Amino acid sequence: MPKQVDHDGRRRQIADAVCLLVDEHGLEGVTLRDVATRAEVSMGAVQRCFRTKEEMLRFALAHIGERVAQRVRRRLAAGPAQSAASELGLVAREVALLREEHRAEARIWLAFIAAAAVNPGLAATLRSSYADLEELVVRLLAEASGGGAAEPTEVRAEGAADGVAEARAVDRIEARTVLALADGLTAHVLVGHRTAAEAEEVLHAHLVGLWGRR
Amino acid sequence: MPKQVDHDGRRRQIADAVCLLVDEHGLEGVTLRDVATRAEVSMGAVQRCFRTKEEMLRFALAHIGERVAQRVRRRLAAGPAQSAASELGLVAREVALLREEHRAEARIWLAFIAAAAVNPGLAATLRSSYADLEELVVRLLAEASGGGAAEPTEVRAEGAADGVAEARAVDRIEARTVLALADGLTAHVLVGHRTAAEAEEVLHAHLVGLWGRR
DNA sequence: TCGGTTCCGATGCGGTTGCATCGGAACCAT
DNA sequence: ATGGTTCCGATGCAACCGCATCGGAACCGA
Numbered sequence: 001m002p003k004q005v006d007h008d009g010r011r012r013q014i015a016d017a018v019c020l021l022v023d024e025h026g027l028e029g030v031t032l033r034d035v036a037t038r039a040e041v042s043m044g045a046v047q048r049c050f051r052t053k054e055e056m057l058r059f060a061l062a063h064i065g066e067r068v069a070q071r072v073r074r075r076l077a078a079g080p081a082q083s084a085a086s087e088l089g090l091v092a093r094e095v096a097l098l099r100e101e102h103r104a105e106a107r108i109w110l111a112f113i114a115a116a117a118v119n120p121g122l123a124a125t126l127r128s129s130y131a132d133l134e135e136l137v138v139r140l141l142a143e144a145s146g147g148g149a150a151e152p153t154e155v156r157a158e159g160a161a162d163g164v165a166e167a168r169a170v171d172r173i174e175a176r177t178v179l180a181l182a183d184g185l186t187a188h189v190l191v192g193h194r195t196a197a198e199a200e201e202v203l204h205a206h207l208v209g210l211w212g213r214r
Numbered sequence: 215m216p217k218q219v220d221h222d223g224r225r226r227q228i229a230d231a232v233c234l235l236v237d238e239h240g241l242e243g244v245t246l247r248d249v250a251t252r253a254e255v256s257m258g259a260v261q262r263c264f265r266t267k268e269e270m271l272r273f274a275l276a277h278i279g280e281r282v283a284q285r286v287r288r289r290l291a292a293g294p295a296q297s298a299a300s301e302l303g304l305v306a307r308e309v310a311l312l313r314e315e316h317r318a319e320a321r322i323w324l325a326f327i328a329a330a331a332v333n334p335g336l337a338a339t340l341r342s343s344y345a346d347l348e349e350l351v352v353r354l355l356a357e358a359s360g361g362g363a364a365e366p367t368e369v370r371a372e373g374a375a376d377g378v379a380e381a382r383a384v385d386r387i388e389a390r391t392v393l394a395l396a397d398g399l400t401a402h403v404l405v406g407h408r409t410a411a412e413a414e415e416v417l418h419a420h421l422v423g424l425w426g427r428r
Numbered sequence: 429t430c431g432g433t434t435c436c437g438a439t440g441c442g443g444t445t446g447c448a449t450c451g452g453a454a455c456c457a458t
Numbered sequence: 459a460t461g462g463t464t465c466c467g468a469t470g471c472a473a474c475c476g477c478a479t480c481g482g483a484a485c486c487g488a
Contacts, residue, residue: 026332028242032476044436053476107331114328117321117404118240130407176408176416181391184398190331193344194390202390209427246446258466267446 011049011059014039018060023104027111030057058125061112065129068095068105072136088140088178089207095133096182096203098189098196106186113183134175141171174210181206225263225273228253232274237318241325244271272339275326279343282309282319286350302354302392303421309347310396310417312403312410320400327397348389355385388424395420 017039021030032053036043050056072094076087093099097106116123185202188194194202231253235244246267250257264270286308290301307313311320330337399416402408408416 024332026329029332031474033474042437044438047477048435110328110331113401113405114324115240117324117401118238118243123405126405127407130402130405173416173419176402176412177395177420180398180402180408180413180416181395182398183401184394184396187327187331187397187401188344188390188394191327191337191340191344193341194394198390199394202387202394205387206391209423213423213427245444247444256467258468261447262465 015060015063019064019108022108022111027115061125064108069132085144085211092178092182096186098199137175138172141175142168229274229277233278233322236322236325241329275339278322283346299358299425306392306396310400312413351389352386355389
């Protein structure tokens with residue numbers, strides 16, 4: 001068992017470098033050489049960790065997706081005392097990546113979304129991240145609508161058709177609305193069509209309307 | 215006055231080729247050579263029409279932005295009889311580019327948005343398209359909320375602070391919500407996280423809620 | 429110590445890129 | 459015709475791309 005290296009750790013290190021470059025110059029500005037330089041490894045090391053560039057990008061996408069999701073989960077774990085209502089607000093704000101310190105993540109996310117539109121491989125990776133996020137928001141809405149926090153894992157049953165399942169369909173639509181709205185606002189902020197404050201205002205207004213309707 | 219060429223026409227012709235390529239392979243898949251081939255002109259002609267590749271992309275972006283906006287305007291001009299409420303629905307659906315035949319435009323639009331996030335020049339071009347669209351939707355909402363169709367051009371006054379101006383601030387927020395939601399849904403559909411039908415459902419539900427609240 | 433295995437840095441290669449260049453075709457007023 | 463302009467197609471170029479290759483450094487069990 002000769003020279004051993006923390007491959008997974010190095011992969012993450014390289015993925016971070018990829019994210020940095022994507023943030024600065026977009027996905028087109030990512031070259032193996034630049035990635036190697038930013039990650040402070042040689043090109044050979046990069047090529048050892050990832051068989052091809054596409055594989056590297058895919059890993060980087062999953063990497064940052066996990067980073068965002070984890071921040072959302074941490075946010076939820078931190079303040080479970082408040083109402084589910086205000087929690088959704090926090091989560092939405094977290095997903096929308098409106099705060100200045102998350103602007104980089106937002107740019108990266110958007111770049112990958114656009115790439116995924118013409119790259120099935122990236123699209124598949126992206127979808128799994130989205131699915132996680134949606135499930136999380138649906139659960140939050142379901143709890144808010146009365147179900148309580150009991151058995152939070154068995155939400156995926158789609159077949160059962162009673163009053164509760166009906167309510168959950170509404171929850172799902174509203175979850176999808178919030179997530180799409182968040183993504184749209186993020187994009188608008190990134191291109192400078194909307195300021196972060198304006199976006200926050202729009203998001204807030206939507207959430208207020210949402211709770212008022214219930 | 216020697217050999218004269220319809221420069222503007224050729225520019226549009228080239229822009230169409232750019233859009234085709236962006237739709238197929240994303241913005242990175244756009245090379246001067248391929249553009250020339252698709253536009254059925256020589257590379258020299260492309261280089262004569264646009265000093266640089268960036269200039270060409272900018273023109274193409276404005277080109278397709280205008281194409282979408284024009285379709286929206288045409289949609290409005292076609293059916294002015296219906297209520298402003300249902301008209302907004304039509305416009306939103308038009309902007310969201312959910313229908314299969316507009317999927318290409320959606321991909322192109324998304325690609326440019328992502329590029330604009332790291333390219334100030336494209337961002338500026340994109341913003342003007344967005345501003346037009348937003349003004350249009352705001353006007354539609356203002357008409358729906360009671361002002362009627364009178365003097366549809368003087369909507370941009372921001373200073374006046376009376377009851378009417380207040381109502382218009384709400385309209386503006388709702389317009390921004392609808393537009394961001396449409397863009398977010400478009401992105402979700404393009405990456406396959408959402409089907410077009412689901413997106414349509416979400417959009418419809420939002421609009422219904424919007425009118426119910428008034 | 430040493431043999432075997434894993435890792436990596438350097439280098440090379442074929443292909444592609446955006447852009448510059450330029451000779452000549454196309455055209456019109458004269 | 460012809461001269462002056464405008465246009466364009468072909469070609470060249472330097473840079474860069476992703477990827478393959480490979481000799482040797484690094485390392486560990488025996």
